[in-house]
Amino acid sequence: MSTVVVSASGGGSFVPPGPASFDLPPVIAGVTKPMMLVLLSAIIIVGFLMLTSRRAAVVPGRWQYAGEMAYGFVRNGIARDVIGGTEYLKFVPFFVAMFFFVLVNNLFATIPVVQFPTFSHAGYAYALAIISWIVYNTVGIRKHGFLGYLKHSTIPSGVPVAIYPLIIPMEFASNIIFRPITLALRLFANMFAGHLLIMLFALGAEFLLIEASGLIAKPAGVLTFAFGIAIAFLEILVQVLQAYVFTFLTAMYIAGALAEEH
């Protein structure tokens, strides 16, 4: 830290945010903020979709139209485009629930007062990835049988028998083991890093503007603040994108498990 230019006047030195910043104390009786947020997200999602779908009229009103837009985005943009055929309709509720569950919890990171991404706690991401893993494997096993599915997901068609010893462990690891891990880590790490970044900019700007003294402390603080806002907008994009990617990849895995041949 360049103490020559910027030095703490208030006696405190700058403490950068770290993993500890995510470990918030329980609000009441062991209930933590992410726990409340995850419940709030359920209320928002179920409430919105239930209210907008209530009438299910042929000519939609404004709210129904909004609900249909949201529902139709996942139904047509993910389920139908990735899985297609006639089978995709079975999975629509799953993708709708998954997409909006991730989306709302991610957007919590930007909504004032709430300002915390639920999935920056790895447990939620793991839970969702495990559900995704169970679903796509179950779908594959029901379609091809247990051994058939194992063969289906470990032996790509057209591969010579000679390299089976090499390809089978690789494919197994890639398709069965790493998929849920990467799925969970991608979501968690994005939310974690994004929130950390915004905290860093916010706390840094606060420190520079209020506590630090020095020639460039104040301009640097303003600049940091401005960057923080820009990063916050970037984060909104990332939040939406991660919700889409998580659901899209799950759809891809299900489509792969359902496919007749690779």
Added chain:
Amino acid sequence: MTLIAAEEQLNPLVPHPSEMILGGVVFLIILFMVWKFVTPRFEKAYADRTAAIEGGLKEAAEAQDKAKAALDEYTQKLAEARHEAARIREKATEQGAAIIAELRAEAQAEARRIVDQAQTQIEAERQQVLAQLRTEIGDLSIQLADRIVGEVLDDEVRQRRIVERFLAELEEQEPVGEVR
């Protein structure tokens, strides 16, 4: 060093089991609500809409078919009517020509008949006149002969006078000899 120690304790990759359970349960609740209520409703709305649109299209197609059928019928009837009109006109022309020809023939026959009649009449009258003349001339000749015979024709003057008187009487009698 304490910070690093804290970080090791708070490895963000290590989950709280309670959070995993809560996250899973909440997701499953959302999934259940969407599966049970939201999807059936929206799919019903989609299906109704599709049905309404297809119904509308079907109705429109039916209406179009009907209109086309009606148009075909009218066109056909119009063609028939034209054909009929042409046929009638042709017939009328034929009939007209026939009537004219007939009338002409009749008129010619009539004219011929009149001419014949007139000629016959003329001939008859001529015969009648001839007959009358013949009788009158006979009578007159007899009268004249009587006179001539009755009176002595010694005198030329007297003779001439008789002839003149005869002629004068003849002139007076003329109207009697006129035809009709």
